[in-house]
Amino acid sequence: MSNSDVYKFFSTSEFVTKLIAQDHEAIEQVVRAYTEHLFKGSLGLGFSEIEASELVQNVWGTFFDVLPNFKAKSHIRTFLFGILYNKAKELKREYAKISQHDPIDDIIENHFDENGGWRNHIVDPERFMVATQTMDIIEKCLEGLPITQKMAFCLREIDDHGTSDICNILDVTTTNLGVLLYRAKNRLRECIESKIKV
Amino acid sequence: MLSCKEIARILSSNEELSLIKRTELRMHLLMCKHCSNYNKQLNLMKEAYKNLFKKKSTIEKEKVAKLENDIIKKHVNSSK
Numbered sequence: 612m613s614n615s616d617v618y619k620f621f622s623t624s625e626f627v628t629k630l631i632a633q634d635h636e637a638i639e640q641v642v643r644a645y646t647e648h649l650f651k652g653s654l655g656l657g658f659s660e661i662e663a664s665e666l667v668q669n670v671w672g673t674f675f676d677v678l679p680n681f682k683a684k685s686h687i688r689t690f691l692f693g694i695l696y697n698k699a700k701e702l703k704r705e706y707a708k709i710s711q712h713d714p715i716d717d718i719i720e721n722h723f724d725e726n727g728g729w730r731n732h733i734v735d736p737e738r739f740m741v742a743t744q745t746m747d748i749i750e751k752c753l754e755g756l757p758i759t760q761k762m763a764f765c766l767r768e769i770d771d772h773g774t775s776d777i778c779n780i781l782d783v784t785t786t787n788l789g790v791l792l793y794r795a796k797n798r799l800r801e802c803i804e805s806k807i808k809v
Numbered sequence: 810m811l812s813c814k815e816i817a818r819i820l821s822s823n824e825e826l827s828l829i830k831r832t833e834l835r836m837h838l839l840m841c842k843h844c845s846n847y848n849k850q851l852n853l854m855k856e857a858y859k860n861l862f863k864k865k866s867t868i869e870k871e872k873v874a875k876l877e878n879d880i881i882k883k884h885v886n887s888s889k
Contacts, residue, residue, distance in 0.1 A: 642880050647873045671880045727812025729843040736849035743857035768855045789822035796821040
């Protein structure tokens with residue numbers, strides 16, 4: 612089955628019923644389908660491999676515990692990522708609340724003049740590319756993102772989740788998701804660009 | 810007319826646009842070197858991070874399989 616077939620199959624009421632009844636076959640199917648996703652998602656949040664393994668086991672533990680009360684309102688995948696996100700937040704002890712003001716906002720603001728035109732030159736994409744091909748640079752820059760921004764960026768740009776899915780997982784509005792992506796990408800861009808100039 | 814500042818915001822926040830706005834955005838990118846470079850940088854970034862995770866995940870296959878087995882075993886044991 613392709614990914615989207617699996618996705619649809621998991622949302623059939625027949626499957627959900629089996630899953631809630633803790634049917635071994637159904638459990639094995641979801642575990643095989645989403646463990647890798649969750650593991651990669653955890654790595655994307657900056658956890659080490661060992662931490663990521665623990666985190667993923669933890670997520671499944673919680674999932675099995677709450678399964679009897681699972682209401683098929685959201686898709687299993689969305690539900691799992693929701694658990695992952697909450698656990699990650701607890702571990703990183705960061706507020707998920709989107710702050711009204713983020714220092715990156717001022718940095719972006721400063722790039723533009725009063726008419727909204729660029730004040731300074733944008734680094735040539737070819738020079739920029741050299742930096743994006745350096746693993747060390749892009750890994751370090753990603754580490755520097757606040758966790759909510761990192762999660763939004765990874766879900767959107769790496770995992771290709773849809774907007775409504777991400778909003779569910781992060782429990783934010785579409786507008787707030789836009790703000791998170793805006794801050795995440797500009798912060799990454801500034802970080803990568805700063806590595807070229809030196 | 811959209812300013813460069815607005816273009817940058819639209820591009821980085823993945824804002825969904827109407828057909829008219831989308832056309833305006835495309836025209837702007839054709840004419841404005843700065844915004845076009847900015848857009849190229851964002852695309853390069855996306856590529857770079859996708860590659861980073863692809864590289865990471867190829868090594869993890871065996872680890873993931875082991876993790877899956879552990880989780881399933883644990884669940885079977887706990888429900889006995």
